[in-house]
Amino acid sequence: MSSSPEPVMSMAKIPDWLLTHPELRKRGLVVHEPSLQPTEWCSEGPVYVVKAINPSRPEADMYELLDRHSDSPTDHTVPHELIRGERPLLVMPYVAGVEFIITNKSSSILAVFDQILEGVEHMHRLHVAHGDIFAPNVVAATEEDARRDARLTVGRVYLIDFETSQQFERGPGVQTAVPLPNTHVVPPLNMKVFDPFSWDVYCLGVTLEVLVQRVFGSKPADKPWIVCRFAGWLKGNELGCTSVCHCRPTVSKARRVLAVVRRFVGVxxxxxxxxTYPISLSFYKIPQYD
Known part of the structure; x- marks a missing residue:
């Protein structure tokens, strides 16, 4: 028996099978422009992103698993419709990069990052490791995004791309190391196996560092030290663990510590x-009238 054909992964041309896909036609969707990801295409609007799912990977199963828990307020899976078939598709609203809802305040980036942690913690409670957390896989709804799709909430963070996600029998702090999938983040010490939940936390630290650079710039003096310190704590001091890793905190512990950090930053x-308010007033000259 032949296996299901894999999606064509080309950015040069939208494949014919996608242009004529009956399920997209049924929904009135006509794709016309390749997006930034090699297996995603934007539909006309642009309102939706259509992703061709590789049937040999567990992404479709992960979305179905997360859908069963989508009523949880801690679920940060992007709204979507999964179309099963010989060539499975994922149809989701276009959502901007997460940095577009972050201001140049430490409190802002920490509030957004807390949402990211909440979404990953939700997955970890289900014993699911994302496996490939990095900045482009975290998006957030702007006002424009929410106007185009009522399922989106302004300022809410969403996680995407579960191609390398996996569910384990054991959860964080118990699960031992497994072979690392192909990921965007380079593992420390060139490691080939990693505690999957600890790997997610390491990737969260790297993601926070990337967001800091995008929002505050690359100069060390411009970066908020407390945010950078928190990112470094998440990355930890890797010792090359091949079993359960204790080189960094769990996501749940990271959220508890972040709550304290956010209160400190807010004060x-x-x-x-x-x-600084009186100083700003001193530069304001009251106009004189004759």
């Missing part, structure tokens, strides 16, 4: 605003 920004 610091409050007093900074108070002390």
């Amino acid at each position: 610091a920004e409050f007093f900074t605003a108070i002390f």
Whole structure:
């Protein structure tokens, strides 16, 4: 018996089978423009992204698993429709990069990152490791995105791309190391096996560093030290563990610590605003009238 054909992965041309896909036609979707990902194409609008799912990978199964828990407020899976078939498709609304909802305040990036942690923690409670967390796999709805699709919430963070995700019998702090999938983040010490839940946390640290650079720039003096310190804590000091890894915190512990950090940052920004307010007034000259 022959296996299901894999999607054509070309950015030069939208494959004919996608242009004539009966399920897309049934929904009135006509794709016309390749997007940034090699297996995703934007439909006319642009409102939707249509992703051709590789049938040899577990992504479709992961979406179905997460769908069974989509009523949880901690679920951060992007709204979508999974179309099963010989060539499975995922249809989802276009959502902007997460950096578009972050301001140049430490409190802003930490609030957004807490949402990312919440989404990953939700997956870890289901014993699911994402496997490929990095900045482009985290998106967030802007006001424009939410206007185009009512399923989106302004300012909410969503996780995408579960091609390398996997569910395990054991959860964080118990699961031993497994072979690393092909990922965008380079593993420390050139490791080939990793505790999958600890790997997610390491990738979260790298992702936070990338977001800091995108929002605040590459100069060390411009980066908020407390955010950078938190990212470094997530990355940990890798010792090359081949069993259960204790080189970095679990996502749940990271969220508890982040809650304390956010309170500290909030107080610091409050007093900074108070002390700088009189200074800003001193530069304002009251107009004189004859």
